[in-house]
Amino acid sequence: MISAYANTSSLELEGVKVFSSMQDTGTPFDEFTLTTMLNLTAKLLVLSYGKQLHSCMVKTANDSNSFTVSSLIDMYSKCGSFDDALRVFKGSSGLLDLVCKNTMVAACYWEGDMDMASELFWRFSELNDTVSWNTLISGYAQNGCLGKALELFVLMGEIGMRWNEHTFTSVLSACSSLKSQKHGREVHAWVLKNGLCLNPYISSGIVDMYCKCDNIEYAELVNASTGTENVFSVSSLIVGHSSRGDMVEARRLFDSLKEKNSVVWTALFSGYVRLRNCDAVFELFLDFNTNKIQVPDALILINVLGGCAIRAALHPGKQIHRYMVRMGIKLDERLRSSLADMYAKCGEIEYAERIFKRAPCRDRVMYNSMIAGYARHGYENKAIRLFEEMLESSITPDAITFIVLLSACRHAGLVELGDKYFASMKQDYGILPEIDHYSCMVDLYGRTNCLDKAVELMKEIPVKRDAVIWKRS
DNA sequence: ATAGGGTTAG
Numbered sequence: 001m002i003s004a005y006a007n008t009s010s011l012e013l014e015g016v017k018v019f020s021s022m023q024d025t026g027t028p029f030d031e032f033t034l035t036t037m038l039n040l041t042a043k044l045l046v047l048s049y050g051k052q053l054h055s056c057m058v059k060t061a062n063d064s065n066s067f068t069v070s071s072l073i074d075m076y077s078k079c080g081s082f083d084d085a086l087r088v089f090k091g092s093s094g095l096l097d098l099v100c101k102n103t104m105v106a107a108c109y110w111e112g113d114m115d116m117a118s119e120l121f122w123r124f125s126e127l128n129d130t131v132s133w134n135t136l137i138s139g140y141a142q143n144g145c146l147g148k149a150l151e152l153f154v155l156m157g158e159i160g161m162r163w164n165e166h167t168f169t170s171v172l173s174a175c176s177s178l179k180s181q182k183h184g185r186e187v188h189a190w191v192l193k194n195g196l197c198l199n200p201y202i203s204s205g206i207v208d209m210y211c212k213c214d215n216i217e218y219a220e221l222v223n224a225s226t227g228t229e230n231v232f233s234v235s236s237l238i239v240g241h242s243s244r245g246d247m248v249e250a251r252r253l254f255d256s257l258k259e260k261n262s263v264v265w266t267a268l269f270s271g272y273v274r275l276r277n278c279d280a281v282f283e284l285f286l287d288f289n290t291n292k293i294q295v296p297d298a299l300i301l302i303n304v305l306g307g308c309a310i311r312a313a314l315h316p317g318k319q320i321h322r323y324m325v326r327m328g329i330k331l332d333e334r335l336r337s338s339l340a341d342m343y344a345k346c347g348e349i350e351y352a353e354r355i356f357k358r359a360p361c362r363d364r365v366m367y368n369s370m371i372a373g374y375a376r377h378g379y380e381n382k383a384i385r386l387f388e389e390m391l392e393s394s395i396t397p398d399a400i401t402f403i404v405l406l407s408a409c410r411h412a413g414l415v416e417l418g419d420k421y422f423a424s425m426k427q428d429y430g431i432l433p434e435i436d437h438y439s440c441m442v443d444l445y446g447r448t449n450c451l452d453k454a455v456e457l458m459k460e461i462p463v464k465r466d467a468v469i470w471k472r473s
Numbered sequence: 474a475t476a477g478g479g480t481t482a483g
Contacts (some may be wrong), residue, residue: 070474102474140478168475201476206479207479232477263478270479299479306480334480341481368481375482403482414483436483 002033006040015040016049031062038071047079054088054405066097073100078105098126102135109139114148122269130164138170147173150183163190165199172205181213197226204232211240229258236265242271242359247280268387269303273310281307284314295327298335305338309345317342331365340366344373364395380412406440410447418444435461 005015019037022029028093034057041050054072057063063072069092076085082291085252089104101124101209108117121136133156140149153171156163168191175184188206196202210219219240223233234253241250252266254260285304288296296304301324308317320338324331331339336359356362356370367390374383387405390397397405402425409418421439425431433441438461445454 074474099474106475131475136475138475164475166475173477204477232474235478261478266478304479337481365481370481372482395481398481400481439483 002040003036006036006043012040012044016044023063029060031065031068034060034062034163035068035071038068038075042071042075042078045079047076047081049154050075051084064092066099070099070103072104073107077103077110082107082111097368098129098132102129102131105132105135105139105171105233109135109143112143114139114143114145125160128161130162130167133161134164134166134170135176137167141170141174144177146174146178153187163194165196165202168194169200169201169205172202172209176205176209176212179212181210181215181216184209184213198231200226200228204230204236207233208236211236214240214244216240216244231257231259231261231264235264238264238267238271242267242274245275246269247275247277262300266297266299266303269300269307273303273306278307278313278316279312281310295329298329298332300335301329302338305335305342309342312346314343315345315346316345331359333359333361333366336365337363337369340373341369344369344376347377349373349377349379362393362395364390364398364401367395368398368400368404370409371401375404375408375411378411380414381407383408384414384417397425397429397431399434399437402431402433403436403440406437407443410440410444413444413448415444415448415450 002018005018005318006287015037019033022033023025034053036052037053041053053075054063057068063415069088072088073085076082076088085104085107089100089107092100101120105120106116108114108120117136117139121132126132132153137149137156137411139150139430140146140152142384149171153163153167153174156167168187171187172184175181184206188209191197191206197206203222203302207223207230210216210222216237218239219233223230223237226233234257238250238253241247241253250268250271254264257264265284268397269281269284272278272284285296285307288300301320304320305317308314308320321342321394324335329335336355340352340355343349343355352370352373356366359366367386371383371386371390374380383405387397387401390401402421405421406418409415409421418441422433422437425433425437434438438457441457442454445451445457
């Protein structure tokens with residue numbers, strides 16, 4: 001019964017009720033009950049309840065089976081307590097158990113610690129376990145170490161390990177992020193050789209890969225060849241067409257779907273946002289609500305808020321914000337970033353600031369959008385101060401942080417500070433400057449009469465010189 | 474036990 005509830009979304013809480021009535025009435029339960037409850041807690045993301053289950057497991061001596069230990073590690077990892085997950089792993093004799101080890105490797109990559117994941121893999125794994133390899137490859141792919149993911153995929157083949165559906169799915173997603181059709185085609189060929197092209201995960205992965213490599217024609221061919229409707233493939237195609245500016249085709253594909261999920265809604269929303277068509281965004285949101293299929297998830301709301309920010313439409317933005325409060329939608333970091341960004345773009349920097357300051361925790365994206373908001377409103381000093389605060393909170397800046405930071409320096413004409421940050425970006429954070437960083441710096445030099453420096457820097461630019469740079473200086 | 478959508482800038 002509990003297991004049935006646990007596997008049905010939105011009925012998970014019923015499972016908790018059943019379990020507590022079991023406890024109240026003294027109905028006996030075993031390790032299977034507890035494992036199911038842990039999986040359920042991992043879905044509900046309630047750490048405190050998970051901890052109660054953990055102590056219940058210890059009390060009833062149900063904590064030695066490798067599957068229960070694995071569920072425990074998984075629960076702690078998903079509920080955001082990596083330290084507890086590691087403690088359970090180290091404290092259990094499950095150290096050499098394959099299932100627990102794989103779960104621990106997955107916990108490491110969710111934490112973003114691929115060094116630890118790879119150390120665990122090479123130290124404890126039996127190299128003939130496909131799941132172990134898949135876990136590591138998926139970790140690299142999801143943490144942006146795309147070359148590493150491909151390397152391991154090749155290595156697997158070289159030592160005679162068999163690839164399966166999971167391997168291909170992760171590797172295809174790495175090819176998509178790399179936008180490397182060269183690698184993607186090779187993987188595609190392997191998929192065909194292994195007769196896996198009808199697996200829906202894989203076929204949508206292939207379609208996505210060709211779309212990201214801007215070969216929509218081929219993507220459409222692959223999609224048609226599977227013969228069945230695949231929402232994920234169509235979502236990728238919608239994104240592909242809309243990034244070419246063809247919203248008519250994107251809309252046609254969307255309308256042709258019999259079954260729509262939130263992924264495909266998001267794909268269409270983001271297309272209209274990309275083309276800055278805020279009327280279409282609102283109209284679609286109306287459609288979405290009149291269909292009453294589901295509550296909009298965070299990604300849909302992020303896009304709708306993005307639609308509000310296009311025309312500095314404060315009223316719709318506030319309306320969406322109120323709607324979110326009314327619907328009891330929980331705000332996470334991403335939603336807070338979008339809200340702050342929306343308010344900042346609509347000229348309400350104080351609102352943005354309030355959302356930022358009231359957030360229980362702040363991540364990199366949130367700092368980035370707030371720094372950008374300050375820079376946009378001419379509060380360059382606040383932007384710079386916030387960047388320093390970000391470093392003090394030990395949040396690592398990324399390429400985008402430096403774009404917004406350098407553009408703040410540019411607006412304020414702060415050459416020395418700009419120089420300092422530009423150097424620090426490369427030296428301290430190993431971020432290679434991209435065209436946007438260069439154009440900020442060149443513009444900064446140009447406006448402050450440091451033309452020699454501007455010319456000097458232009459020579460350094462490795463890629464083709466963007467027309468924007470030449471125009472500005 | 475391992476799998477597919479996006480956000481922050483200019």
